[in-house]
Amino acid sequence: MADYSDSLINSLIKNVKEYPRFSKEEIEKFCWMAVHEHKHGVLPSEYDIREIDEDLYLELLQEFKSNIH
Structure with a gap:
C-alpha cells in the first residue's frame, strides 16, 4: 500500500x-x-465508473474507522 x-x-x-x-x-x-473528487477534480455522477486510487481509498477508510472522526 502506498504511503500518503x-x-x-x-x-x-x-x-x-x-x-x-x-x-x-x-x-x-x-x-x-x-x-474520486481528489483524482478527477469533480464529484462522481450517478453512474460514474472512472477508476479511483484504491490504496488511497483504503487508507482513508481505515483512518476514518480507526479514529471515529
Whole structure:
C-alpha cells in the first residue's frame, strides 16, 4: 500500500465531513466520493465508473474507522 501524507488524509477527512447528507453509516460511500473528487477534480455522477486510487481509498477508510472522526 502506498504511503500518503497526513495532510492529504486530513484534507480528505475534512472534505468527507463537509459533504451534504454526510453519514457515518455510509462512510464507505463518502470516502469513495472524496477519493474520486481528489483524482478527477469533480464529484462522481450517478453512474460514474472512472477508476479511483484504491490504496488511497483504503487508507482513508481505515483512518476514518480507526479514529471515529
